[in-house]
Amino acid sequence: MPRGLSNEDYSYVKLYILLPLILSAFERDKHIAEQVFRTPRPYVTLLDTAIKRVEDDHKEVRRKFRLLGLKVYGEKRTGEGIEARYLCRGYNYEFSMLWSLISAESSILMEKYLGLDIFKYIDPAIPGDGEQYELPNDVKQ
Numbered sequence: 001m002p003r004g005l006s007n008e009d010y011s012y013v014k015l016y017i018l019l020p021l022i023l024s025a026f027e028r029d030k031h032i033a034e035q036v037f038r039t040p041r042p043y044v045t046l047l048d049t050a051i052k053r054v055e056d057d058h059k060e061v062r063r064k065f066r067l068l069g070l071k072v073y074g075e076k077r078t079g080e081g082i083e084a085r086y087l088c089r090g091y092n093y094e095f096s097m098l099w100s101l102i103s104a105e106s107s108i109l110m111e112k113y114l115g116l117d118i119f120k121y122i123d124p125a126i127p128g129d130g131e132q133y134e135l136p137n138d139v140k141q
Helices: 007-036 041-068 099-113
Strands: 070-077 081-088 091-098
Touching: 007 041, 007 070, 007 081, 007 091, 007 099, 041 070, 041 099, 081 099, 091 099
Parallel strands: none
Antiparallel strands: 070 081, 081 091
């Protein structure tokens, strides 16, 4: 995490990058379920619920962006991962994530949005472990 940037700021930037990817994956999976499954309704309903949760969190992230003075002004996908440039209260920062990390973080978040238990990924011996899977300063679901 860059110097001078709070954990909260960094978490919101990461979610700002990840949530649209998760939303796209859920939309793709919903389309596949509608086309391929014999009884798609239960799966589509589950995916619709997850999509609504992601949309609500993304809306909250954008609201927090305005409150915290954050703005992503450049996002680029490379062979290695995603790079983004952003402003935080007037200062420029760069953010990057490798595809392997994006995949791992997205999978855990997708399980969360599907209503699955993600506590198996959290080590209670590590203070604050698992906080990256919740919106900072928000009530846990």
